Amino acid sequence: MNSELIQKMVKNNMSEAYPVIVRGLKYAQQGKPHWNQTVTTITFQVIRSYVEMNRPLFDELSKKVQTDQDTMSVRSTTSAAKWATLSKRLGVEEPKPMFPLVLYNPPEGMEEAQSNFSDTLRSNLSFSSLQTNKTLM
Numbered sequence: 001m002n003s004e005l006i007q008k009m010v011k012n013n014m015s016e017a018y019p020v021i022v023r024g025l026k027y028a029q030q031g032k033p034h035w036n037q038t039v040t041t042i043t044f045q046v047i048r049s050y051v052e053m054n055r056p057l058f059d060e061l062s063k064k065v066q067t068d069q070d071t072m073s074v075r076s077t078t079s080a081a082k083w084a085t086l087s088k089r090l091g092v093e094e095p096k097p098m099f100p101l102v103l104y105n106p107p108e109g110m111e112e113a114q115s116n117f118s119d120t121l122r123s124n125l126s127f128s129s130l131q132t133n134k135t136l137m
Helices: 003-012 014-030 037-052 054-089 111-123
Strands: none
Touching: 003 014, 003 037, 014 037, 014 054, 037 054
16 A cells, blocks of 8 residues: 555545544654654655644644643653652562563664754754745655
8 A cells, every 4th residue: 555545545534544643653753763764754754744634633633642641651650659659668679570671772873873864854844844844845
């Protein structure tokens, strides 16, 4: 399937599909950028196309995603603090994870290039300037 077909399907089922797609794109955008520059570029191009499809709804959904993330962050911090207090009162050590988190590191020498490229993309693709900055399309 190509992206035009997917966009057509999303347009035909806007109320159900658009929020799901936008939510996924916002999480992808706000997370750590992919080490491959092509993937990062394509992600921003897809985001731009969905912004242009329905900007007011995209902005509304973006705010909702941000609110949800803020709420989850507060809940997570509160929960961790409660567990730490309870563990301290009971004299229990925090359990060590059974499966330690393994982070993927980009190939050697790509870290700086990825960071510079991602910063450039983010500065050039701010959503407030999407309508005026047509040179990046």
